[in-house]
Amino acid sequence: MSDLLASDPLAGLWLGRLLVAMAAAILVSVTYLLLHHAGSLRRETRRQQRVAAAAEELAPFLAGQAGASDAVATAVRSWGRYAVAAVLRRARRCLSGDSERAVSDLLEEMGETRRLARAARRGGTLRRGRALRQLASCGGPSARRELLRVTADRQPDIRRIAREGLVELRDPFSVRAAIAAFVGETDLPPSWSRAFFLRLAVYAPGELRRLAAAHDLTPELEKPALEALAESGDVAAAPLALAGVRSPAAEMRAAGVRLLGAIGDRRWIPILTALLEDPEWFVRAAAARALGGLGLDHCSLAALGAGLADTHWWVRANAARSLARLGPEGMYRLARAASAGHGFARQAAMPELLRLADAPAAPPRDDAATRDLAPPLDDGSTRDLAVAS
Amino acid sequence: MRRPLIAAILEAAGIPVAQPCDAESAMAMAADPGTAALVLDANVTRPSGAEFLRKLRHRRRGHPPPTVALLQPGQACLRSAMRELGAKRLVSEPFDPAHLVAAVLGTQGRLGEPA
Numbered sequence: 138m139s140d141l142l143a144s145d146p147l148a149g150l151w152l153g154r155l156l157v158a159m160a161a162a163i164l165v166s167v168t169y170l171l172l173h174h175a176g177s178l179r180r181e182t183r184r185q186q187r188v189a190a191a192a193e194e195l196a197p198f199l200a201g202q203a204g205a206s207d208a209v210a211t212a213v214r215s216w217g218r219y220a221v222a223a224v225l226r227r228a229r230r231c232l233s234g235d236s237e238r239a240v241s242d243l244l245e246e247m248g249e250t251r252r253l254a255r256a257a258r259r260g261g262t263l264r265r266g267r268a269l270r271q272l273a274s275c276g277g278p279s280a281r282r283e284l285l286r287v288t289a290d291r292q293p294d295i296r297r298i299a300r301e302g303l304v305e306l307r308d309p310f311s312v313r314a315a316i317a318a319f320v321g322e323t324d325l326p327p328s329w330s331r332a333f334f335l336r337l338a339v340y341a342p343g344e345l346r347r348l349a350a351a352h353d354l355t356p357e358l359e360k361p362a363l364e365a366l367a368e369s370g371d372v373a374a375a376p377l378a379l380a381g382v383r384s385p386a387a388e389m390r391a392a393g394v395r396l397l398g399a400i401g402d403r404r405w406i407p408i409l410t411a412l413l414e415d416p417e418w419f420v421r422a423a424a425a426r427a428l429g430g431l432g433l434d435h436c437s438l439a440a441l442g443a444g445l446a447d448t449h450w451w452v453r454a455n456a457a458r459s460l461a462r463l464g465p466e467g468m469y470r471l472a473r474a475a476s477a478g479h480g481f482a483r484q485a486a487m488p489e490l491l492r493l494a495d496a497p498a499a500p501p502r503d504d505a506a507t508r509d510l511a512p513p514l515d516d517g518s519t520r521d522l523a524v525a526s
Numbered sequence: 527m528r529r530p531l532i533a534a535i536l537e538a539a540g541i542p543v544a545q546p547c548d549a550e551s552a553m554a555m556a557a558d559p560g561t562a563a564l565v566l567d568a569n570v571t572r573p574s575g576a577e578f579l580r581k582l583r584h585r586r587r588g589h590p591p592p593t594v595a596l597l598q599p600g601q602a603c604l605r606s607a608m609r610e611l612g613a614k615r616l617v618s619e620p621f622d623p624a625h626l627v628a629a630v631l632g633t634q635g636r637l638g639e640p641a
Contacts (some may be wrong), residue, residue, distance in 0.1 A: 190527045200534035200623060227527035233620035339599040372600040399602060 187220035190334040193219070199228045199240060208242050214478035222249040227276040250275045254283040266298045276465055281311050288318040288524035296322070297329055304336045312341040316348055330358055334365035355432025356386060367399040370456050377402055382408060387417040394420060398427025412485045413456075418449035425452055429459025433466060442470045445482035453485035461489045513523065528596070532565055532625060532626065539627040557585040563622070563633045564593045565626075568601075568608050579611040592633030594626070 191212050198205040212221045222244065229240040244250050253275065258269035269287060272280045284306070287299040296318065301313035315498050319325075319333055337345040348354060349362045366374040374396055381393020392413055397405045409431070412424035425444045428437040441463075444456030458468035468490070475486040533543045539563065549572065556564045562581075568575035576604035582590045595613035597605055605616055616631040 188527075192530045194535035196527075196530035198537070199531055200538045202534075202538065224527055227532055230619070231528055231531060231619050232623065236623055244544075317565060347569075357541070368602060369600045485529040 169393070170370055172194050181244065184219065185304045187216040188223050189317055191216040191220040192224045193225075195224055195228075199225075199232070199236070201236070205239065205243055206246060209247055209438070211248060217260065218247070218400040219246065226271060229276055230274055237276065241275060241280075244275040245277050245279060248277045250277055254279060257283060257287065258372075262292055262294050264294075265295055269295065269298045271296050273298075276306055278426065281306055281308075284311070285314055290314070297333075300333060301336055303332070304340050307340050309341075309344070312337070312344050316344060320348075320353060327357075327361070330363045331365070335368060336364050338365035338369040338371060342366065342369060342373070346374055346377060347373070350372075352432055356389070360388050360392045363389070363396050365500075367392070367396040370399045370401070371396075372402075375402065378405075379408075382412060387420055390417070391413065391420045391423045394423040396429055398430055399421070401430055403431050405470075408435050410436050413440045413444050418447075418452055421447060422449065422451040425455035425459055429455075429462040433463050438463065438466060438470060442469070444471075445485045447476045447481070450481075450485075454488075455479055457485040460486075528567055532596075535623040536565075536630060538623075538629075539542065540547055541627070541630060545609075553578070553581065553585065556582050559586075561591045563630055565588060566595050566613070568595045568597050571583050571632065576607050576611055579608070579613065582620055583612065594607045594629045594633060596621075 194212050194215070195205075195208055200207040209221060209225070212224075213414065225240055225244050225247075226249075229237055229244070241250075250272065253268045253272040255267050257272055259265070260268075264496075269284065272283055281303070283299055284299045284302045288296055290296050290299065300315045300318050303311040303318075306312075315333075316337070319330075334345060334461060337348075342391055343365060345362060349359060349366070352359075354362060363374075363377060366377065378393045378396035378400060381396060382391050387418070390412070394409060397409060406428065409424045409428050413421050415421050415424065421444070425441060425447075431437065438460070441456045441460050445453055445460075447453050447456065457471060460471050471486040471490055474482040475490055530544055533545050534598065535581050536543045544555055549570075555561055566575055566578065570578065572600055579590065579593065579595075587614060590612060592614045593612065594615040594617060595608040597616060598606070599620075615635045617622050617626055617629050
């Protein structure tokens with residue numbers, strides 16, 4: 138560079154001009170980005186303010202006050218279609234029963250469902266997917282019709298969003314249509330199947346139980362189905378869990394154990410205790426973890442004490458954690474293992490004891506006063522919290 | 527949307543409601559001995575619903591107002607956490623407005639246990 142500058146006196150001038158031009162370009166780009174960001178932020182803030190104002194205005198009507206249609210029309214004029222539709226869609230997600238249907242009708246009446254159905258037919262996958270998700274949150278017969286149509290779309294992503302949307306509509310017809318579309322698919326990514334089952338477990342656990350019990354699923358799909366039921370702590374899935382723990386496939390046994398643990402019925406303690414001797418370590422680890430949530434029992438205390446000396450560290454760690462959850466008697470076992478136990482048992486017990494020493498005291502539980510007031514599900518069962526731990 | 531909707535549902539049932547605008551004022555209201563019941567969205571952030579209840583227990587020296595915790599569907603872990611922290615009633619979304627009213631009245635002993 139210095140040679141070039143020495144040989145050509147004009148080169149320095151050109152270089153200086155180039156640097157100035159580059160600096161100016163960078164300055165212009167940064168200024169543009171900052172202004173664009175500030176503009177977007179301002180627009181989004183205004184949009185949120187309009188949504189909040191529309192929510193305040195519409196809330197009494199969504200809670201049952203007469204004149205909701207007129208109120209929606211007025212709110213659209215005051216706060217815009219976007220804000221009112223956002224409020225109604227969010228309200229529909231919160232509500233069930235007649236209130237939910239009333240909100241769907243309002244969305245239909247203001248033309249939001251029709252607009253979204255149109256938007257779901259054109260544009261790229263991203264835009265169509267967003268429209269379909271919003272359509273599913275509108276609910277109602279028009280949304281269902283459009284989602285059903287799209288379950289046969291060419292795009293796998295769009296079909297997935299349509300299936301999930303149908304499940305979120307929660308009525309038996311839509312849920313069964315979504316299941317039929319799901320079963321008809323081949324080579325779905327595992328994460329899609331898991332997400333679908335989790336949605337089913339939440340919105341229509343009865344249908345998921347029926348699907349798993351009918352053995353319509355491949356063995357690869359049965360396991361995530363059981364795990365989804367375990368995630369939601371579905372009490373009525375106990376027969377499926379018991380069938381799972383008797384399965385010759387270890388993965389299914391582990392899924393069954395997790396489901397039994399999530400159900401939390403103390404009657405399953407002997408079964409879970411026996412599974413602490415399963416040949417597969419991950420089944421033993423799942424059983425050790427599940428036993429910790431079922432309360433104090435002398436069988437499980439002894440079995441978890443023995444689990445502290447298991448050959449696999451995961452089983453030992455879960456056994457130690459479960460003993461800590463079983464209260465003073467479990468802690469006594471841990472202390473004994475830490476002071477005079479087998480080398481493995483000592484290693485498993487010590488960290489748990491140290492963790493307990495650092496943990497703040499838990500507040501007293503008020504089980505008798507705690508009830509789950511979730512609405513009855515489609516099959517008449519209830520989401521019983523007492524067993525969801 | 528949840529806060530104004532819940533307030534409207536409770537007010538429609540004749541239950542007077544105060545709506546805090548942020549976490550600090552919510553804590554101040556909930557810690558007031560005159561507060562009869564608290565409806566808490568368990569999924570709030572900064573602080574989380576569980577953290578809020580924990581702090582409230584501390585502020586009220588282990589005797590927080592009877593709490594109705596609102597949960598999303600599923601959320602088995604959060605349910606047990608709220609239960610452990612002393613929430614008296616747990617209501618899952620989507621809920622029927624009548625269930626929410628029953629839950630709040632139930633914390634006051636003004637209604638029989640739900641069927």
